[in-house]
Amino acid sequence: MAPGPRPRWRQVPDLDGARSPTSCDLEVFTFTGKQRRRSYQVTVEFPQGRALFVEVGHCVTAGRGRVPSCQLRGPLFQDHVAFYRDFRGRHLLATAVDNWPFFKVNMLPNGTAVAGGGMDVSVLDTLAAKLNFTYSLTTPADGQWGVPLGNGSISGMIGQVARHEVDFAIDEITITGPREEVVDFTRPYFLESTTFITQAPQEKSRAYTLVRPFALEVWLVLVATVLFAGPILSLFTTAADSITRGDPPRGLSPSFADRPGSKYKSRTYSVETYAFGMYRIFVNQGSHLRTFWPSCRFFLATWYLFCITIYALYAGSVTSFLALPAFEEPLQSLQDLVDAHAERGFQASLLKASSHEAIFKNADGGLLHDVWLTTSSEVFVDSPTEGVSGVLRNKYAYIHATMALKIRAFKFGRRKFHMARETFYPQGYGIVCRSGSPYKAIFEEVLIRISEAGLVNKWAKDELDAIQEGNDEEEEEASGTVAITLEHLQAAFILMVLGGSSAGLVLLLEILLAWHKQDDLSGDEGSSGGGTKH
Template sequence: MLVNTVTAKHCSTSRAAGWVVLPYQRPGVAPLRVASWTAGGNLSLHRPLFWNKFNKLSGEAELVVAMERNHRHKMEEQSDPTAPDGVRVQFKGFMVTVLDYLAQGLNFSYAFRRPPDGSWGVKERDGTFTGMVGQVYRQEVDFGLGPFAINAPRLEATDFTWPVTLMSVKVLAGRGSVEVDPWGFVLPFGPWVWAAVLAFLLLLSVGSSLLSFKFSEKDLREESFAFVNIMLRQSVWVGEGGWWWQRVVLGVWMLMTMVLTRSYEGNLMSLLAVRHLPQPYQTLRDVVDDPSVVMVWEKQGAPMQAVIDATSGIFHEVKRSEEQGRLKPLPLYAYSSILDDIIYQWKVIIDYEVVLTVTRSNYFSRTGRCDLYLAQERIFAHPLALIGQKDSPLVLAVSARIISMTEAGLYVHWNSATIPNSSACAQVPTKITISSSLSLRQCWAMLVLLLGGLAVGLATFFLEVMMVGTLGR
């Protein structure tokens, strides 16, 4: 930290002057004269001796700002011999607009410096800090742009400015495909309903055959296959000499199958015309309890810090899921590469709501489809702010400008202006109507079942012919 330095200079006229080295001043720039006086005691103040030098910096002040590319900020590299690596990094995005506002208000210029690992920064198990947080902690930069979520580990390494916003963490998941399932003709009934129908069909057919053989002393009667005929809506004939119990059983079976077939037809029509798109993941617990889904968290971000530090509870369960391959850290800019896995419900993203909203809106702008949704649960919330070095007076000066910026609504305006179609998929329906005709690709399962039935019937026919020929001999 720079402090005032006063230098007395004696001249032949017995005059002296006071000088100050301004904070963040470039090397080689002359100090600023603040006062002069004579031996007779005449004092001339060119400016107050103890004014707030951080409220308005010198125009020669250049701050080094930590920043990293993400889904909302694009990075450009330009050759510059004066830069440390011969390359000057530039960013474009709404936080750069915030930085320009602060630079104009505090009267400084700036240069960006990226973190070596390309992350926001967390506290590792060995006590070191990574990413931009580590840059500020090691005093490699003056402050980090971010914005950064305020949590206890980061407070150990940096000082936070006044928050710019409050953001909650949610789950981004996929609604599934709207394509018609080729096996959709079996979906009107659940597995247990199909099993019960087949079990009753087999039980009634075998029982009727045995009873008919016992009481009529004949071979298997045709009524034994009447249950199958009724199920397939074929004609049924019952002889005059038949037993009343057979008529009662057939009548009850006919009534039940009529209800079942009508229900099947109605549900099948609904499934073909109106698709239900479930949204199964509404809480973090729903995600953790599903062993088939992979959780994607921001690599070395603040939400990931909660997982690293967890010793119990649901975040500890998330940490243990890494052993099963269900926890995948990923940088922000790589989220767009896994959206297909999200839509097919193989993965979910857990991050701040604004990050997920931007990811969803970018997908809608590119495809015009609302295949992604945000879960209802707010897992936890963090205030977001800029970070500076510990005990840096620059943090107080920046905080004063941030307060005026947020009170004027500028941050909200700049933030929302960079999210196109942010509300396009805010209320996605769980049911949609499909008016297009079915294609062969959507009906191949029914054709496979038909061909399979024909093959079984043909094989049975040849088997019967062979049996008749053998028994005839």
């Protein structure tokens, strides 16, 4: 509990001089007025908007045969918690920055700052109504939340409170150790964690749709399997035919007949024919290969089952890739961010003079220090809105509290952003009061009541729902069945172009070989003719 008001002793000629323009609002004055030669009246003036001194006792100084004494009929200091349950209409000065959804600050044409809504505005209005005070707003010149700086100064809202320029500050202000050294915080009225937001992962090119279902090693194994399947079947057929000398097995009729009425004879194929036949089976086009040898039939049966399995897996995967496009791997943790900095040039973006900047900047080592090394002077922003919008233009990962990121993601379009799954640095928000503030305790009492009643969470949800409604309508309009376009089928056309190009190259090679062979034949004929003539 914060201490009570501190006594300040001043000598004044009368009661009218007890208060002066330099008197601090909410001070408590104790006045001792001389009644007789050695007798003094003790009065106390409590802040009630006007000088109102109440007699609480009298004192007698030492004299001849008299012992100094002081008799008090009332306390010199009232219980500040009980006293400040009613501020009696006093006017307080608060500071805040424009930080919706917590505190929206609107500037009037005459330069006056007024509250425009937000979760913390609801908290402040409830405090004012409950404790019977009014307030006006001001904003820090630097527009920052504030931290103690190395040169001894204090920036932002924290500095305004520490220098007694304002009575208190409320605006998503995180309770931290360095800040508590210069100001007092109430107990936290809202708790949440920190995460980071990046641009939504880009869709992978559909040009690789036909090869994406299987990994590279799977494709290599499949190509080798298809290439060797034909020669293996040819080997089985040749071996069986040589052992049985072309006669079919006893009790089994041949699996083919050349023509009706023709005499049966054993049929064998070239290795190229076996290889192409196995390829036809692999691409689900059937085959004209026929055999009656049990070993060959067993091999073909297992080959059919193998191809059916591969085809089903491949066809299902291609269908899913066409219906649901594949995206780049998103960043889900701080370690992912550090890795992405090295591989893709991502940087961590932070709010200036914030608690988030402090935790990374002051880290001596480990992951937090590694994240700090990804920053540069260009990534620090003046507001959360600037930080969130910045990730759409650059490879930034903006680090901030979860609720503020959600709100701004909905505002700019949820589909444009990705929020990391990992959360860290749990933080609590409190009202910033002057050191030794007499009304901090009563602020805490009211804050605990509204927090336990669920009002703070309700106000936070109201702000989130307000921005989410319009965003949901846009997403519903964008959703629905999409017709297949050339973009979806570009992989098939690319494969066709590659096949045609390869066929053209092979044709050109065949023509060159044919010309070369024709030249050789012409040369041989010329040589033979010349020899005969001779």
